[in-house]
Amino acid sequence: MRKDPIRDPIRSVIRQLEPSGITKVTALGLGNPDVLPLWFGETDLATPPFIRKAAIDALEDGKTFYTNARGILPLREAIRDFHKRTCGADIDVARITIPGAAMLAVVTALQMVCETGDNIVIVSPIWPNIFQAAKVVGAEPRLVRLDENWDTGKWTLDFDKLFDACDDRTRAMFICSPSNPTGWTLTAAEQKTILDFARERGIAIIADEVYGTLVYDCAPHAPSFLSIADDEDAVFAVNSFSKPWAMTGWRIGWLVHPRSVEPAAAAMAQCNNTGSTHFLQYGALAALSPEGDAFRGTLLERCRGGRDVVEEWIRGQNRVRWLRPEGAFYGFLQVDGLTDSLGFAQRMVTDDKVGMAPGWAFSLGDKRDDSYLRLCFAQDPAKLEQALGRLEGAIRKI
Numbered sequence: 001m002r003k004d005p006i007r008d009p010i011r012s013v014i015r016q017l018e019p020s021g022i023t024k025v026t027a028l029g030l031g032n033p034d035v036l037p038l039w040f041g042e043t044d045l046a047t048p049p050f051i052r053k054a055a056i057d058a059l060e061d062g063k064t065f066y067t068n069a070r071g072i073l074p075l076r077e078a079i080r081d082f083h084k085r086t087c088g089a090d091i092d093v094a095r096i097t098i099p100g101a102a103m104l105a106v107v108t109a110l111q112m113v114c115e116t117g118d119n120i121v122i123v124s125p126i127w128p129n130i131f132q133a134a135k136v137v138g139a140e141p142r143l144v145r146l147d148e149n150w151d152t153g154k155w156t157l158d159f160d161k162l163f164d165a166c167d168d169r170t171r172a173m174f175i176c177s178p179s180n181p182t183g184w185t186l187t188a189a190e191q192k193t194i195l196d197f198a199r200e201r202g203i204a205i206i207a208d209e210v211y212g213t214l215v216y217d218c219a220p221h222a223p224s225f226l227s228i229a230d231d232e233d234a235v236f237a238v239n240s241f242s243k244p245w246a247m248t249g250w251r252i253g254w255l256v257h258p259r260s261v262e263p264a265a266a267a268m269a270q271c272n273n274t275g276s277t278h279f280l281q282y283g284a285l286a287a288l289s290p291e292g293d294a295f296r297g298t299l300l301e302r303c304r305g306g307r308d309v310v311e312e313w314i315r316g317q318n319r320v321r322w323l324r325p326e327g328a329f330y331g332f333l334q335v336d337g338l339t340d341s342l343g344f345a346q347r348m349v350t351d352d353k354v355g356m357a358p359g360w361a362f363s364l365g366d367k368r369d370d371s372y373l374r375l376c377f378a379q380d381p382a383k384l385e386q387a388l389g390r391l392e393g394a395i396r397k398i
């Protein structure tokens, strides 16, 4: 019999990780055909046929080998061209790495900038995977919450709060704009203020721009940090094929990093995934074609229609309000009287057969978020209306 205590082989931060609030809800009904699922950040459209065909053709053609771990060159060049034509940013291909999904791009950026004991200042409410990933790399996630401004109808970022949260151990500010879950979108002038502060303090910016082209008033692209940063600014911009091209299941995205980080990015791509799937990269390449641009336009209009459906529904409600999203495809709805968004969202799955994400999931225990629910409106309008009807019924029971 062994007498000495067995040492836990798992790092304590990993041991303490819990499923996110979204997972705690989806666990009750994922795959149940009776449940209308608006809980994930994805449209109900499948990836368009021309993208699927490009991947199938590549597979048939034997594109089944390892590639350069940073991605095939034609795809990196097409990403460079995409940035140029959507937000006017001139990015050298040396700054582009395709590690796998955008989630892996987030992790890669965090791994590159954080040591254990550092902190990362994150604008919230925020997609929970972000603060979970910060914990995984040993950093303390410090959330700075946007403020609701019901008078102007906008979420606002208090720069004093953001900058005051940074100290000597702050290695990066994580900013998702357009935001998941609020749709809040930074202006170029605000980005400049943040970049100036980051430069002065030697703090990196991890800019999550996966919803960059899903914007309603400043198409074709929300203001991007890439348009104002130079090659050597410590800006790490995360992007994804998932959202604008309906490719969430493909797990492919990219990271734009400073020029001189290229060797480290290459090493990280080796360590983390040794590249993304060979034939899928050809599907992604097709997404960046003119046909892909046209699809993005179609999806954006579908999202705009979904946003209108939710707005119209809210007009008929007396207990629900929102700050209308400027970008992304989420409604972050505040429900009067709601104080336990997780329990409520779970009951909605089991009793009302509709899946939404609890506001609770998007912060680290900030009570203000617990009166919110997030739904994805990139959906068929009839389905969306049906889901909102079910939500209305559930709210009546509070």
Ligand SMILES: Cc1ncc(COP(=O)(O)O)c(C=O)c1O
Residues within 6 Å of the ligand: 041, 101, 102, 103, 104, 106, 127, 176, 180, 208, 210, 239, 240, 241, 242, 248, 251, 252, 253
């Ligand atoms: C803000 C944000 N960043 C990153 C991602 C990850 O995208 P991907 O599907 O490419 O991993 C998501 C997906 O929901 C997201 O909402």
